Amino acid sequence: MIRKSLLKEFREKVGSENVFTDKADLFTYAYDAAVLDPVLPAAALRPVTSEALSHVVRLCNENRIPLTVRGAGTNLSGGTIPFPDDGVVVLTNTLNRILEINEADMYAVVQPGVVTAKLAAAVEAKGLFYPPDPGSQDVSTLAGNVAENAGGLRGLKYGITRDYVMGIQFFDVNGELVKTGSRTVKCATGYNLGGLMIGSEGTLGIFNEIILKLIPFPASQKAMVAVFDKLDKASETVAGIIASRIVPATLEFMDNFTIRAVEDFSHVGLPTDAAALLLIEFDGHPAPVVEDAEKVESLCRKNGATSVRVAKDASERDSVWAARRSALSALANLKPTLVLEDATVPRSKIPDMVRAMQNIAEEYNISIGTFGHAGDGNLHPTILTDRRDKTEWERVESAIAAIFDRALELGGTLSGEHGTGIAKSAFLEKETGMAAINYSKRVKGALDPNNILNPGKVIGD
Numbered sequence: 001m002i003r004k005s006l007l008k009e010f011r012e013k014v015g016s017e018n019v020f021t022d023k024a025d026l027f028t029y030a031y032d033a034a035v036l037d038p039v040l041p042a043a044a045l046r047p048v049t050s051e052a053l054s055h056v057v058r059l060c061n062e063n064r065i066p067l068t069v070r071g072a073g074t075n076l077s078g079g080t081i082p083f084p085d086d087g088v089v090v091l092t093n094t095l096n097r098i099l100e101i102n103e104a105d106m107y108a109v110v111q112p113g114v115v116t117a118k119l120a121a122a123v124e125a126k127g128l129f130y131p132p133d134p135g136s137q138d139v140s141t142l143a144g145n146v147a148e149n150a151g152g153l154r155g156l157k158y159g160i161t162r163d164y165v166m167g168i169q170f171f172d173v174n175g176e177l178v179k180t181g182s183r184t185v186k187c188a189t190g191y192n193l194g195g196l197m198i199g200s201e202g203t204l205g206i207f208n209e210i211i212l213k214l215i216p217f218p219a220s221q222k223a224m225v226a227v228f229d230k231l232d233k234a235s236e237t238v239a240g241i242i243a244s245r246i247v248p249a250t251l252e253f254m255d256n257f258t259i260r261a262v263e264d265f266s267h268v269g270l271p272t273d274a275a276a277l278l279l280i281e282f283d284g285h286p287a288p289v290v291e292d293a294e295k296v297e298s299l300c301r302k303n304g305a306t307s308v309r310v311a312k313d314a315s316e317r318d319s320v321w322a323a324r325r326s327a328l329s330a331l332a333n334l335k336p337t338l339v340l341e342d343a344t345v346p347r348s349k350i351p352d353m354v355r356a357m358q359n360i361a362e363e364y365n366i367s368i369g370t371f372g373h374a375g376d377g378n379l380h381p382t383i384l385t386d387r388r389d390k391t392e393w394e395r396v397e398s399a400i401a402a403i404f405d406r407a408l409e410l411g412g413t414l415s416g417e418h419g420t421g422i423a424k425s426a427f428l429e430k431e432t433g434m435a436a437i438n439y440s441k442r443v444k445g446a447l448d449p450n451n452i453l454n455p456g457k458v459i460g461d
């Protein structure tokens with residue numbers, strides 16, 4: 001419960017129409033895209049100015065009210081579940097203006113709630129490119145992307161959100177505006193506080209403005225779909241493409257389970273009898289694009305692809321990528337509960353990881369569809385289940401632990417892009433060891449002594 005007098009203060013700062021306390025409204029903010037129990041916040045606040053956002057953070061700290069900041073709530077790690085239940089959810093999705101697109105110096109300045117695809121489209125209209133493209137880009141916010149260090153389909157060639165953050169302005173727990181980074185390509189001034197904020201999942205500060213690097217839009221693009229009758233042939237081709245020193249913009253993998261679900265959902269003509277597909281795209285200047293595409297096409301055929309179809313025009317290309325982006329929604333249609341994992345391995349270990357997933361599905365007698373950013377070593381084993389079935393759910397939990405163990409044995413990481421949140425915090429020690437957790441706790445303790453910023457996330461309590 002929040003004191004009436006404090007609610008009154010929140011109303012004065014953000015406007016009554018932006019303070020929500022009705023249960024029905026609050027339920028919307030009790031979830032995110034992870035499969036975790038909902039937690040109802042005591043209130044949700046929607047500051048529509050930076051000043052109001054600053055006041056909200058300060059008031060929460062002064063009154064020891066846990067604060068969970070939320071963009072679009074699409075994260076897959078429980079990062080916006082407002083834990084514990086006496087806290088507030090702060091919505092930054094209406095702080096959604098693109099403040100500047102600087103064509104001469106190739107950067108953009110955005111408010112936290114700008115939707116990723118909106119920025120991408122706005123800069124593309126000026127011949128510029130913002131490459132990070134999480135599958136959720138039509139709804140996810142840029143602050144959410146930075147706070148999760150989101151990846152996407154183009155991570156292989158272009159890197160991830162971290163590689164495009166030039167500066168962040170954020171509110172510390174006292175509501176003071178902290179500026180870090182700059183509009184310059186290089187900036188070696190002061191500590192790299194932006195580095196600390198990227199991937200901080202709302203636990204260290206609340207973003208108010210972000211400066212993002214832009215690059216020239218590629219002059220040409222070519223996409224292809226390679227069809228395989230054996231899973232191993234496809235996964236070995238991924239490792240082969242990387243080993244041949246060719247870097248496609250995108251190199252995505254889909255197993256038969258996913259292909260069938262996607263085709264059922266989006267009807268783009270994917271071969272439903274294929275054991276696996278690779279969706280590959282090249283971009284850049286036309287000549288190397290053609291050369292690389294030819295080399296990879298012949299490599300796919302040499303590795304046993306039964307067919308390789310090159311998209312004949314932009315619309316065919318777009319439909320392939322739209323189908324790929326629908327994979328999660330398509331799979332989600334099949335069963336009441338979907339658990340999407342993102343354990344990631346060094347790229348050469350993709351064949352081992354794909355085999356491990358098949359073995360784990362068999363061992364625990366569960367359905368796992370696998371798709372994802374294979375070129376980054378970042379597969380998305382997707383478990384389809386029904387959480388109400390207690391015995392199956394126990395097997396699912398054991399399978400998830402087995403996926404993490406195998407990824408770590410192969411030299412990988414628990415999360416390639418979805419962050420730690422609540423979902424993975426219990427496993428963190430397995431990867432980082434206690435020293436890293438203790439160090440992180442000291443950082444958190446110093447920056448947020450009352451532990452009000454998204455408590456319980458990443459490093460637990």
Ligand SMILES: Cc1cc2nc3c(=O)[nH]c(=O)nc-3n(C[C@H](O)[C@H](O)[C@H](O)COP(=O)(O)OP(=O)(O)OC[C@H]3O[C@@H](n4cnc5c(N)ncnc54)[C@H](O)[C@@H]3O)c2cc1C
Nearest residue numbers: 071072073074075079135136141144145147151201202207
């Ligand atoms: C269908 C689907 C596909 C997806 N595909 C991908 C993918 O390809 N790659 C990928 O990386 N992820 C993917 N995701 C996960 C998710 O979309 C990303 O993590 C995304 O970055 C979350 O953005 P959001 O705006 O929804 O953030 P939210 O879920 O609202 O928040 C995420 C985290 O950011 C923090 N946060 C939000 N706003 C602020 C702020 N102003 N200041 C400080 N912290 C803040 C929150 O507290 C939380 O910890 C996918 C999710 C779905 C549902």
